[in-house]
Amino acid sequence: MSQRVLLATFRDEGELLGAVRAVRSRGAAVVDVYSPYAVHGLDDALGWRPSRLTWACGLCGAAGALFMLWYQFWTSAVDWPLNVGGKPFNSLPAFVPVIFEAMVLCGAVGTVLAFFLIARLRPGKRASLIRPRVTDDRFALVIEQTDAAFDVQQISSLLESHHAEQIEERVLDGGPRPGPDDPEAWPALRWVNLGLAVLFVAAVAAILLTPRDLTRPNLEFLPTMRRSVPVEPQSAFAGLPLAQPLPGTLARDARPLHFQATVEDEQRAGEELSNPLAADDAAALERGRVVFVNFCISCHGPAGEGDGPMSARGYPPPPPLTAEKSRLLNDGAMFHVISLGRNNMPPHRNQLSQDDRWRAVLHIRELQRRAVQQAEQNDAARAAGEEEATGKDPPDASGP
Numbered sequence: 001m002s003q004r005v006l007l008a009t010f011r012d013e014g015e016l017l018g019a020v021r022a023v024r025s026r027g028a029a030v031v032d033v034y035s036p037y038a039v040h041g042l043d044d045a046l047g048w049r050p051s052r053l054t055w056a057c058g059l060c061g062a063a064g065a066l067f068m069l070w071y072q073f074w075t076s077a078v079d080w081p082l083n084v085g086g087k088p089f090n091s092l093p094a095f096v097p098v099i100f101e102a103m104v105l106c107g108a109v110g111t112v113l114a115f116f117l118i119a120r121l122r123p124g125k126r127a128s129l130i131r132p133r134v135t136d137d138r139f140a141l142v143i144e145q146t147d148a149a150f151d152v153q154q155i156s157s158l159l160e161s162h163h164a165e166q167i168e169e170r171v172l173d174g175g176p177r178p179g180p181d182d183p184e185a186w187p188a189l190r191w192v193n194l195g196l197a198v199l200f201v202a203a204v205a206a207i208l209l210t211p212r213d214l215t216r217p218n219l220e221f222l223p224t225m226r227r228s229v230p231v232e233p234q235s236a237f238a239g240l241p242l243a244q245p246l247p248g249t250l251a252r253d254a255r256p257l258h259f260q261a262t263v264e265d266e267q268r269a270g271e272e273l274s275n276p277l278a279a280d281d282a283a284a285l286e287r288g289r290v291v292f293v294n295f296c297i298s299c300h301g302p303a304g305e306g307d308g309p310m311s312a313r314g315y316p317p318p319p320p321l322t323a324e325k326s327r328l329l330n331d332g333a334m335f336h337v338i339s340l341g342r343n344n345m346p347p348h349r350n351q352l353s354q355d356d357r358w359r360a361v362l363h364i365r366e367l368q369r370r371a372v373q374q375a376e377q378n379d380a381a382r383a384a385g386e387e388e389a390t391g392k393d394p395p396d397a398s399g400p
């Protein structure tokens with residue numbers, strides 16, 4: 001579709017703005033304005049709607065944020081839940097920083113891509129400039145010659161009064177093209193682009209082909225950040241009597257245990273130690289439950305059946321704590337296992353106070369009691385079911 005237009009070139013953005021306003025107030029239709037940079041107030045002067053690119057930005061940002069929310073939930077609560085000091089797997093506050101970063105990243109990159117798409121820009125596209133210098137230091141105003149009543153003379157003098165540098169009539173067919181007297185815009189750019197692409201490929205190839213020795217550390221920038229230089233300890237107070245406990249004394253509330261992580265000592269602990277807490281101490285039981293949930297179910301499972309997430313993923317599963325063997329284990333021996341570990345059971349004396357370890361023992365006893373109760377109920381139900389299936393007439397159903 002061809003379009004007769006009047007093409008005016010300006011040197012100054014202020015004059016361009018004035019011309020746009022004057023031309024529109026005369027009722028002439030402005031097709032477009034070409035400028036080397038975004039001119040403030042031009043959208044208003046042209047009477048254009050605000051750009052819809054903000055919508056693309058908002059949508060991409062929201063998509064990125066939602067994806068990251070789902071992805072973090074999936075990784076940390078569904079696919080690979082790790083118990084970190086009993087914190088909840090699905091923890092929104094911990095997800096916020098990554099969600100925010102993903103939102104900004106997707107919003108920014110999505111906006112640039114949407115802009116390229118709308119402007120139909122792609123690598124290798126030939127620039128077709130309406131005037132050769134509109135990407136440099138000139139502004140071009142394109143006015144449509146709507147009908148025969150369009151007064152070229154009048155509009156031209158109006159444009160001249162706004163210091164238009166050059167005014168010409170042109171026929172546009174399907175978008176702006178360089179005029180016959182415009183030199184082809186920057187044909188050398190194609191070679192620059194090609195050169196950059198070759199450089200990029202060469203750099204990637206060089207990185208991939210350079211032999212690497214993964215056993216040796218890389219070049220380290222500021223190595224003291226990673227490997228601190230040890231210095232002499234402060235010695236001002238060394239040797240003063242107050243700095244060290246007097247030999248043969250104990251700190252208040254200290255309850256030293258004289259056991260090693262051996263089978264014999266586990267046996268001895270079973271004989272010598274007993275739980276200082278009562279089995280019906282509700283507060284201790286509740287705390288024991290919390291300790292067990294936070295520190296133990298990752299391996300032992302919520303009911304102590306040895307079916308925690310760690311075992312499900314290949315860690316040697318512990319035997320069920322509700323089995324007869326564990327039920328017969330003395331409180332003291334259990335305390336010893338929890339404190340100093342046994343085989344694949346890691347020691348917990350550094351994570352848990354002595355009292356919390358005793359409370360965990362209470363909770364295990366509670367789990368065992370419940371399991372026994374459940375087994376008895378199941379047995380009774382099964383016996384009743386069998387009776388119903390085999391007995392021809394139940395004892396009390398029909399009269400004599």
Ligand code: HEC
Nearest residue numbers: 295296299317318325326334337338342343344345348360
């Ligand atoms: C990293 C996994 C893991 C964690 C965490 C863990 N356990 Fe264990 N636990 C084991 C394994 C494996 C065994 C079996 C050890 C063996 O006898 O070979 C075991 C054994 C035990 C036993 C001895 C059972 C018996 O009948 O011999 C007790 C009691 C026990 N755990 C209590 C706890 C308590 C309480 C916690 C939390 C404070 C805890 N465990 C945390 C893996 C774990």
